[in-house]
Amino acid sequence: MATKTTNPWGAASIVHSYDRGDHAAPPHIRHLPLSASLFDVGIFRDTLLPSVALHSSLSAVAYAVGRYTDRVETKDWLWPGAQIVNAWWSSVGRRVVLDGVPLGGVVATLSRPERLLLTGVTLWGGRLLYRLVSRSVRRGGKDDPRYAAAKKDPNFWNSALLKVYIPEALLQTIIALPFTAPFRHQGAVLPGGYHPLLQAIAVGVFSTGFALEVLADWQLDKHNRTQAGSMCREGVWSLVRHPNYLGDALVHLSFPILLYASDMLAPIEILGPVANYYFLKYIGGAKQADADQEERYAKEDVAKKVDYDEYKKERNAFWPDAGQIANKWTWIVLGFGVAGAVVERAVNEMF
Structure with missing residues (x-):
């Protein structure tokens, strides 16, 4: 049931009442009924474009640092790091920064499945980032030897932003869909139940x-x-x-x-693990x-x-x-x- 009330942070809002006893995600707060199109193009506006902007910006910074230090591995650090940032920005950060909602208020509204999702992404990305950075430290600041051949091209760094960094940023945007779209996109989900x-x-x-x-x-x-x-x-x-x-x-x-x-899966979010698998196995x-x-x-x-x-x-x-x-x-x-x-x-x- 939805009730209009006064938002304690300064504006009127709609409060959805639901039973948290089964720990399910709040029904239809972020997802529309199944009568809506399962392939809503609105996801390009509310999820994909903001994610592309975020990942591309971070990639540009990583490229600048990589070029200055002559280390292509900066893009590898970004692989887990940017996805953690996007997950937390989509779920918590943008509501705190852009909407002015207190951090505690945002965290309190996260359902149990959403918290599991964020925990999983953070564990995966945090471990991988630590692994990559610590390995780099053990090499004494030298670049990953896998990139030695590519850097023999004198024009490598002139084209690396558009040929290496930005393409990976676009791929990260797709891979991150399962842990960004649920927090951003109000669209139909696959029928499944809890x-x-x-x-x-x-x-x-x-x-x-x-x-x-x-x-x-x-x-x-x-x-x-x-x-x-x-x-x-x-x-x-x-x-x-x-x-x-x-x-x-x-x-x-x-x-x-x-x-x-958790009755939260939109069809497009399946592209995340598919893209990740294809990249890991074939690219x-x-x-x-x-x-x-x-x-x-x-x-x-x-x-x-x-x-x-x-x-x-x-x-x-x-x-x-x-x-x-x-x-x-x-x-x-x-x-x-x-x-x-x-x-x-x-x-x-x-x-």
């Missing part, structure tokens, strides 16, 4: 992916400290050649699952890493190149083959996912 069990599954998928990323980075660092001359094949690296990218894809897949389970991510390893090991470490070639024959790049069902690390990672789902379900029942 499903607490499916919410727990979404948290389980997130936990599986997050565990893959954390374990992959930790095990790789441990291996490189003692056996830098060989490929890491232990732990989750025995499942696929790029478990960190698989984990990233699962994390982003969990967001639309959570939205659907950057796994494909770029494979190309870099092929070239770098062939020039710098022939023995490691031989080891890499054997590893490439034995393991898939992205998705585990059927034989990995017998790999203990498959079940360890899935165990983290189950644990995450169980904890989420228990907390949901308690509060």
Whole structure:
């Protein structure tokens, strides 16, 4: 039920009354009934264009810093950093800054699924940003070696803004849809209803992916400290050649699952994990890493190149083959996912 009342922050507003007992998102506050078009072009105005402006502005700053320091990796720092900024600006920041609503008032209006969404994005992006920055510090300020070949072009920096930084900003805009559009767009959602069990599954998928990323980075660092001359094949690296990218894809897949389970998923938001997966598998991510390893090991470490070639024959790049069902690390990672789902379900029942 909607009631007109006096806004304590200075203006009249519409207050929607609903029962928070099931922890569902407030019905139809941000989404219209299903009689509305499922493909509302209004999302370009209220979500996509503001996101493009935000990501492009941040990319321009990253480009300026990168050009000044001759470090292309500034765009990599922006990948998680800009998406965290966009998520929090869309959900909280713009209402505080532009509408004058107190921070506590904004946070209080966030539903439980929305808080789960923001928590997930912040955990994913914060961990990745820390990983990238700390790795850069360990290199002593040197750029990521993956970009050495590109920078041999004397005109690289003259074209990098339009050819590298801005295209990634546009891609980030699409990937961020599941955690920006729900806070910005008043449009129709896919029919689904409220499903607490499916919410727990979404948290389980997130936990599986997050565990893959954390374990992959930790095990790789441990291996490189003692056996830098060989490929890491232990732990989750025995499942696929790029478990960190698989984990990233699962994390982003969990967001639309959570939205659907909370009766909040608009069709266009599905593009987020699809775009992220395509980028990780076919453009950057796994494909770029494979190309870099092929070239770098062939020039710098022939023995490691031989080891890499054997590893490439034995393991898939992205998705585990059927034989990995017998790999203990498959079940360890899935165990983290189950644990995450169980904890989420228990907390949901308690509060």
